Amino acid sequence: GQQLNQSPQSMFIQEGEDVSMNCTSSSIFNTWLWYKQDPGEGPVLLIALYKAGELTSNGRLTAQFGITRKDSFLNISASIPSDVGIYFCAGQLYGSSNTGKLIFGQGTTLQVKP
C-alpha cells in the first residue's frame, strides 16, 4: 500500500547532539504527524502539523509541514538518553474516500549514547 519514505532508517548519536529526520511522499497530505514508539507500546503523538509551511515546537522538538504538502521534518535538539526509541512520521488524508486514515513512514530508530 501507500507508504511514506522516511530517513534516516537509524541513528546512533552522542547525548547532547541535535537530530534531524524527514519524510517525503509522492502524494499530498492534509496533515502531518510525528509519533514516538517505545518497545512493546503504542505510538505516542509528539507533534501535529495542519497547514503547509507550518513550523511547530514541542519542547526540544521542532517539526515543519513542507510547502508542497509532500514532506515534513522533525528536529530534536540537545538529545538525552530518554529520546531513545522509534520515531514515525504519518500523513493523514481527508476527503470523500478517506476517513482520516494514517499512512506511516518506515520509522527512524534513534539510539543515544550517554
Place this chain on the structure above:
Amino acid sequence: GAVVSQHPSWVICKSGTSVKIECRSLDFQATTMFWYRQFPKQSLMLMATSNEGSKATYEQGVEKDKFLINHASLTLSTLTVTSAHPEDSSFYICSARDSRDFRQYFGPGTRLTVL
C-alpha cells in the same frame, strides 16, 4: 488527556483458535477506530477502518472473513482473528479518532503469539 485501552495486552493461543482483541476509548467518543498490525522492526500497516454502526472498511490484501471487526458502540471496537495461524503472530494496535476534534489516539497494543 485522551486514553485508549486494549485488552488483552498479550495473548498466546494454539493454531486454529480464534482470538478477540478489544479497543476502548476511555474518556471520549469515537465513531471511527482503526486497526493496525506491526511486525518486528517494521512500521504500522493499516488493516481496516472500523465505523460505529456500520461495516468496517478493509485495506487491500486484508481478509475480512479472517479479521472480523465489530464497532458496536461509540467507545468500543473489537478485532477477532479467526482460525489463527503462526503467521498471524504480530503486534496489533488500535487507534480511536475523537469525534470532537478528529485527533487519533493509539492504544498500547496487543501482542498475539500463535503456536
